[in-house]
Amino acid sequence: MKRLVLIALLSVSALAKAQTFDAGGNGPAVAWDVADRFNYLGKPVAHYGLGWYSEAMNIPPYMYMSGFAGIKLFTWGEARMIIDGSGKVGIGTLNPESKLHLQDGSVFIKTLRTGSNSEYPLISGTQAVNGTSGHAGIYLYEDGSGGFGQASGLAFKVSVNDASPATAMLIKANGNIGIGTDTPREKFSVNGNIRAREIKVEATNWPDYVFEEGYDIGTLEGLEGYIKANKHLPDMPNAKAVEANGIAVSEMLKLQQQKIEELTLQLIEVNKKVVILQQQNQVNKKKIKIKK
Structure with missing residues (x-):
């Protein structure tokens, strides 16, 4: 019983301090101290209060909430959201470090679909510079390839000089x-x-196997015949295949390395034959001198 009486007295005390007044002649308001006000567009608004406020003639009033040092919103006895004195908004934190600070949570944006092959803005903004505006945004992208509402991704769009925004990057x-x-x-x-x-x-299976014993490097004569018939090296894709399909960098590096190693071995064999021919040439020269 004593506790109920105490609560009642505290409530009466609070109501006595809180006063209702006319918000600049526009609507009722409740303020902690009516005398403590600031002027907004030439009309008084309480530093600590809740009310309705009209900014112009014949315009319905806006609801306003004012707290001099900031505003906190509570649920279950805990502060869940704050607008601090500098205008920073914090959700899940009472110390926001930017204009909007979300702590230990996520943002879910749900857009209404109206048809396939459509894009729906999630974040969008414009900026005017030197008389021209640029546009940038992130869009929910639906291409319809998997059926209505089943194939979506994110499209990052930008534009300059007032042009319609074009997709700069797409995540399917x-x-x-x-x-x-x-x-x-x-x-x-x-x-x-x-x-x-x-x-x-x-890359895997790097072509060191070319240097293993028993690897067939072929002959230069055979290589010449293949090139004349096919207009490209053995195992290498032709021009039409490259133009149609592109090339896999790792696979091409391996093929090129394989050809380099094969040609290196063939060059070594050619050099051996040249050395033998030079030696025979020297012997033949000595025989000719002896006969003279």
């Missing part, structure tokens, strides 16, 4: 990433040039 539902292309056929497809300081390509 199967995980394939495309830059400069909307139809990536591999995990990473680029329609353009790539510049890097170093690229490391993993």
Whole structure:
């Protein structure tokens, strides 16, 4: 009983301090201290209060909530969200470090689908520079290839000079990433040039087997005949295949290394024959001198 009386007294005390007043002549408001106000567009608004406020004639009032040092929202007796005095918003944290700080959580954005082959903005923004505007955004992408609502990905779009935003990068539902292309056929497809300081390509079965005993390197005569008939080296793809399918870098490096090693062995064999011919030539020269 004493506890109920105490709560009642505290409630009466709080209500006595909280006062209702007219929010700049626009609607009722409740404030902790009516005298403690600030002016917004020439009209008084309480530093600590909740009310309704109209910014212009014949416009319905807006609801406002004001806290001088900030605003905290509670559930189950715990602060869940804060707007601090500088305007930073924190969700899951009472010390936001940026305009919007989300701590230990995630953001779920649900968009309504209206048809296949569509894009729905998740994050979108524009910026005007020197009279022209640029647009950038992240869109939910649906290509319809897996049936309505079954094949979606993310499209990253940008534009300059007021042009319609174009896809700069696309992540498809199967995980394939495309830059400069909307139809990536591999995990990473680029329609353009790539510049890097170093690229490391993993490869297996490197052709050191060429130097093993019993490996048939063929003959230069046989190689000449193959080239005349096929217009490319053995085991290497022809021009039409490369133009149609591209080349796998690791596989091409192995094939090129194989040919280098085979040609090196053939060059060694040719050199051996040249040395023998030189030696025979020296012997023949000595025989000729003796006969003279």
